[in-house]
Amino acid sequence: MPYSGLAGKLLGSAGAELGDVVEVRTGDEKRSGILMPHHDFSNPQIVTLKLPNGYNIGVRIAEGSVVKVVSRKEDKPRGRQTLPADPAKKDVAVISTGGTIASYVDYRTGAVHPAISAEELVFSVPELTDLCNVRAKVLYSILSENMKVAHWQGLAREIAKELNAGAVGVIVPHGTDTMGFTSAALSFMLKNLTGPVVCVGSQRSSDRPSSDAIMNLLAATRLCVETDFAEVVVLMHGETSDSHCLAHRGTKVRKMHSSRRDAFKSINVDPVARIEGPEITFLSSYNRRSKGSVELMDKMDGSASMLHFYPGFVAEHFDLIAQNVKGIVIAGTGLGHVSEEIVGSIKRAVSKGVHVYITTQCLHGMVNLNVYSTGRDMIAAGAVPLGDMLPETAYVKLMWSMGQTDDPSEVRKLMLTNIAGEFSARRVV
């Protein structure tokens, strides 16, 4: 029994275990529901119950509270080994990395912590096990703003392992802040995918009534179990209400709102799929499941920077960064422009062997360095335009390309090759 303090005492006396339906009575107030996991930082006087409507609530208990077990949970999952395996169902791996989707609210401070285990996550959404056998694992438990290249690599290795061990798909619960970066990294690192890799987050923590976690997880599971789809995607709500989810190609997706449930948007392309209840509609062409094994190409060279140009950008600052990295992705203005001073910086950097690639901070649309004199000067200085590739995706791809080869012309060739849909197939205007 992970509960401590007064809650632990009362629950223990009642013989209540996680998953049991319990009733908590304090004075005239009476609430009952499934007993949910307790978290280290939670107030020891709060018991978390899952109500019949699916929402979790925190019930405050006091010295006089009475706890009784209403009914026992028959199959209490107790970690990876004990999740029920039904030979008639397909296996889906859940590799949790942290973030809101795998977090809980600290009732002392109201703040959100990443701590829940993958087992707890799956356990809190029992509908998942109706659809598949869940192989859950907590790989990391971090807020996504702390993700690094090494985390992407470890995650890619784990995903390849699960798919090659027979999972029909992998769900990656992930913090939303940098989920678009991770999905881009996985898109380049995993080749010959035999099933989908679905990065899924939530904008409301999973023990809050308004959480979008459950619907997103269920839609991700359906995509894994019920389709022939095999790409890396980000899957989130399609609008603020719970009407449907959208799966966005991993290289073309960006978090475009700080808090809305439909914060993630496909940029310059349509989303890949729409998932509405049990109905999955593909909105664009996609890669089907490959035969054979997933190939892991997880080498990355982290010596890169992404710089957004703006009026007043000091050339000396650019030069300082350029002296410390092997590659730079610039998010220029409009069609990809920088000031004439920064054109000089680009020239100096390129002459020292630094890769310089150009994207647009407009995010939507293509770069084009052939329209204005500035752009042509940038090309003459050695900058390479990247079409409609997102700045974030270009930054990730540059590190990946530099990890694949030391030959600058091979890096350039990789950067300009459409590897995982990072260039739109058609021109979008």
Added chain:
Amino acid sequence: MPYSGLAGKLLGSAGAELGDVVEVRTGDEKRSGILMPHHDFSNPQIVTLKLPNGYNIGVRIAEGSVVKVVSRKEDKPRGRQTLPADPAKKDVAVISTGGTIASYVDYRTGAVHPAISAEELVFSVPELTDLCNVRAKVLYSILSENMKVAHWQGLAREIAKELNAGAVGVIVPHGTDTMGFTSAALSFMLKNLTGPVVCVGSQRSSDRPSSDAIMNLLAATRLCVETDFAEVVVLMHGETSDSHCLAHRGTKVRKMHSSRRDAFKSINVDPVARIEGPEITFLSSYNRRSKGSVELMDKMDGSASMLHFYPGFVAEHFDLIAQNVKGIVIAGTGLGHVSEEIVGSIKRAVSKGVHVYITTQCLHGMVNLNVYSTGRDMIAAGAVPLGDMLPETAYVKLMWSMGQTDDPSEVRKLMLTNIAGEFSARRVV
């Protein structure tokens, strides 16, 4: 006659002057239209004619071409002094800074150059003079990626001068790349506005048939002449077709597409006004014309940087920049987050007196540093969150605030005061 070479010779022999309707015949081909200005870089064998439908075309001439004058232009504007002044009409100042709206295509290379004069610009849109007396001036002739703080200051001074000399509004033709930065800077620098300041650009150069310049200029003129509106706005197409224009508040607008005519979007708020032909509909509350004089607050301290956080952002790079500036605006992920390493950098920077302000790279939505432990650590380190202010606006405002006062607490007070609509009045979710 500014035409040279063969074109100059043939036009000269025919006695043709700018504004005359001329006919150019080469073999069986015959085109006629108003003779438009020639540009230094243009092919000397191309004559630019404005057709009756309003479009400009380049007509290639050859040794055997015949040029004749069909009719004389009655009132040929020849620079600022000669634009017709009608005492029954209001005065509108046009202060041109350059960019596509005031540029032309070099027919040798197909590239666009900023060179046309304000007089030429106005002359090419004769409908302007039906609506008002135009006081045109070329202040700069630069591509907007080369705009600096000093340009914003010079522009603000010129605008204040024109408004205080009786202009009912000022139109600022401007390159679109950094027009959102300029509109933010003008929003803070101009107080007690007696009329609108309308930054207007185009995504297709004004001598191209598909140019959006004319419609944007006409809508800007109407906003100046026909309303009691008095704020700084960016005015561009509202959609890719020519159906209507939108005026966006100068502090809440961002270029969100590299090439579409409706590239500019109001972020986190509605546009201020919709202009459809002669009909102007206000979509939000706005400041009306002030009495008295426009007050100029054009001091700025350019010692600031804007840094976008991303996974792999090297703390030492942050520290290098922080050692060289007085203020930093961070575009964090999600609710405004950075990695724990960068929290350390923020702490070091703040302890040395550097201002650190937080916005979100999601662009849409608010920052909130109270939800996650990272955010609370950032606040403890001395970072100050800026609600739903755009990163670009925050960067401009920080330079302006540091220009107003040397007192750090006064800078902070200014940053957190809603001066020009940079904070949304209501929370937008």
